[in-house]
Amino acid sequence: MRLGVLDVGSNTVHLLVMDAHPGARPLPAHSHKADLRLAELLDADGAIGPEGIQRLVTITADAVHIAEDKGCEEVLPFATSAIRDASNADEVLKRVREETGVELTVLTGEEEARLTFLAARRWFGWSAGKLLLLDIGGGSLEIAYGMDEEPHAAVSLPLGAGRLTAGWLPGDPPAPDDVKALRRHVRTEIGRTVGEIARFGPPDHVVATSKTFKQLARLAGAPGSGEGLYAQRVLSRTSLVEWVPKLAAMTAEQRCSLPGVSEGRARQLLAGALVAEGAMDLFGVEELEICPWALREGVILRRLDHLPTA
Secondary structure (H helix, E strand, O other): OEEEEEEEOOOEEEEEEEEOOOOOOOEEEEEEEEEOOHHHOEOOOOOEOHHHHHHHHHHHHHHHHHHHHOOOOEEEEEEOHHHHOOOOHHHHHHHHHHHHOOOOEEOOHHHHHHHHHHHHHHHHOHHHOOEEEEEEOOOOEEEEEEOOOOOOEEEEEOOOHHHHHHHHOOOOOOOHHHHHHHHHHHHHHHHHHHHHHHOOOOOOEEEEEOHHHHHHHHHOOOOOHHHOOOOOOEEEHHHHHHHHHHHHHOOHHHHHOOOOOOHHHHOOHHHHHHHHHHHHHHOOOOEEEEOOOOHHHHHHHHHHHOOOOO
16 A cells, blocks of 8 residues: 655655555655754744744645645654644644644654654664664654663653754854853753663664764765665764764854755754764763664554554
C-alpha cells in the first residue's frame, strides 16, 4: 500500500510518500518539503501569529493535493513541538482542520522519542544491542534508551535548534557571552536527565537522527547524500568540539558555504551543535552513528504494525 506521512515540524512541513507493506522495508516514493520555521514565528506570549497559521494552512493544503496526486491510500498527519508548545495550539489545529480537512495528531515529546527509537531499532536490528538515541529537532531534543523496540526511557527537552536560536542567539554572528550562556543552559537541562538514562548501564551503540546531526557529521567528513542511504556516517565528539568555536565565529551566510549546510538551517546550526556537544559529553559518547530513518519512518512502521494480518 502507498502511505503518506505529513510531518508538521518546527522547521518544515514534510510529506513523505512510501510504499509499505507489513514485514517489508518501507520504500520512499516521493518527498515534498516546505519551509515553515514555526519555532521562530512565536510571539511574546508563545502563540503562532496569523501569518504563521495561514502559511501552515496553505502548505498543508498543498501537501494534501500532492498526496492525492501520488496515489496515497492513507495520509498520517502529525505535529511536533512547535504546535505542541504553542499557547494557541487549539486555534491552530481548528483552522487547519476547517480549511484543509486534515486532523493533525499532536505527538507528545515522549511519543516522538519512542517512535524515532522504533525506527532506529528497525534500521540497526537486534544485533545493535542497547541503543541510545539522540534527535535534535527545531523545537526539542529527544533522548531514548533501550534494548527492545519500546525504549526503557524516553524523554523530550525544549532544546530544539530553532527554539534556542530564537531565544538565546540574536546576533549574527552571536555574541560570545550569549554562546556561553546558551552552553550553560543546554548542559543544565540535559544534566537533569542523565541519571534517568545512566541507571540502565552503558549503551552498546549510540545513534542520532535529524538534519542537525547529519549536517554536523558532514562537516566532520562523513559522506554526503550522494553516496547513498547505506553509507556509514559517524560523528565523533572530538570533531564536534573542534567545530563549535568555528561555527560560533561565523555568520549564517558564512555557514551556508560549508559542505552539507542548507540556507534554511545555517542560522540554527550553532545552537544544534551546542546541544549535540552537550549531549555527547554528558552521556560520555565518543562517537555516534547517523541513522537514516527517524520519526516519519517510525510513524509508518507503527501504522503497519497495526494493520490486520491476512
